Amino acid sequence: MKQIQFALEDLWKRKWLSLLLWLQCILLLFIANFVIENIKDLSNMKQEVNRLTKSEPIYYFYDLTTEKQLDQTLNQPKHLDDYKAIYKKIYEKKDSRAFSLYTTTYPFDLQYFEPNLRDVIVEGHQVYIDVLPFANASFYDFAQLKLSQGRYFHQDEIQTTKQPIPVVIGSGLAASLQVDSEFTSDEEHYRVIGILEENMSYINLAASKDFISLDYAILLPTPVLEDNTDYYALLSGTMIPTSNEQGIRDTMAFIQNQGHVSFVYRDLSKQMPYVMEDKKKWIQMQLMLTILISIFTLISITVSYLQFIRKYTFELGVHILTGATKNQIIFRLCSQLIILFALANSVVFMILHRFQISIMMTVISCMILWIVPIIRIRKMKIDQMLRRKS
Incomplete structure (x- = not known):
């Protein structure tokens, strides 16, 4: 519980950076939701058109x-x-x-x-x-x-x-x-x-x-x-x-x-290739945007972690010297990310009223981002930490 308190204090110390990271997390979750939903829509659209045109054509009036x-x-x-x-x-x-x-x-x-x-x-x-x-x-x-x-x-x-x-x-x-x-x-x-x-x-x-x-x-x-x-x-x-x-x-x-x-008639099934191509381009654009934001978010949070570890190495060493374990320090660092994503998920849920995709994206992001602090803290020895007082 104390490590979570320390994590909150750490976020507050760097409140402007924390705010930026939180906004990036929100944006990442929103775009991930839109991409996944559009991919689902594309699949559902194929199934729907196949169902509609399976037995006979459906003609519609194109207004000229x-x-x-x-x-x-x-x-x-x-x-x-x-x-x-x-x-x-x-x-x-x-x-x-x-x-x-x-x-x-x-x-x-x-x-x-x-x-x-x-x-x-x-x-x-x-x-x-x-x-x-x-x-x-x-x-x-x-x-x-x-x-x-x-x-x-x-x-x-x-x-x-x-x-x-x-x-x-x-x-x-x-x-x-x-x-x-x-x-x-x-x-x-x-x-x-x-x-x-x-x-x-x-x-x-x-x-x-x-x-x-x-x-x-x-x-x-x-x-x-x-x-x-x-x-x-x-x-x-x-x-x-x-x-x-x-x-x-x-x-x-x-x-x-x-x-x-002035109307002309068209077969709905013949409209499908154009709609599908348009949908695919829209999804590709969203996917590219998601990848770019994901990379930017991952880099930002990784740099933030490295800066924090470098700046507070001595403080972390003192905590270890006074009884904290490296696992507790790692938990403290990882908790910061959980807090940011938890707040981001609450915003996304209030607006989109769904959370499955957001939770999945949160787990994937955390698994990637936790690698840096875990390796960094594991490799550092207590004497190295205590010599790094800023």
Whole structure:
């Protein structure tokens, strides 16, 4: 216990250097976490795409609509029937399996939610939560969702005008809402019919290379579409699982004939090589940064150890002369590093809410950094220590 006290005193004596080393440890742990998580994401991404495209292709709409086209059509009520025709062509066919990954944010009344919710924005009396407003049954299959409570939407609840509107919520919102709980947003009234299991997510390779968590999201059945903007939002995120590519070509031709939006279709699996390459480059950049910071941190802490041993050699010798063992002195020196990493781990845990990777990185770093003081103290004799009074 006394050696830990001495270790704390040593860190305080060199408080500015200790602060620098502590910040380096935090940075090292953060980057290590991001690198490992990205490597995991890369592996999960491969598995997810293989699953999605194993049985049949999934086609998505790549939007080439210009701002001029949007200005000419979105604000013109006369084009609403054309958008409705496009919607029916895609979504109201008997065998349609189309779904949309369009996401937005809705303001809900704060009184129904816990005030300390993570990953949401609170402004005044409203809380802004991510919403998937077109989460039909096909999306349920696409994302392989699982429910911890309740149920998913029935077919007769799609595009319903009845109040309250049924919703499915992420697991992170379950602390505020339960099945059959009701809440409001402006003039809309909602009722929870299901709660997703923890860590449910999906990936939209057409738009990003990351998994999108649903823990703090709300899923709606397709709302009643009222204007051109609603239809465009739905179409711009549309995906269609099908083996009938000719049917997709016919749909595209129909859309182009309307003349209001410009889409081309692409096979999701053919997008994969580009996304994977982009992801690999991102990981390589992070890995290189981690290596550089690791080297810098290791050198800094090693130099700090050597300076401390050289400066306090006489004091360490006196401790040994008065009954301390070399093992206790080594423990004192090694404890400094444990304290720095323990404080760094607490910061990382508070922000990232995970510690496995940080602990692993801490153990590896300590094993490397302890080599210097252990060898140095082991090799020094007591008479050499006592002759080195600074």
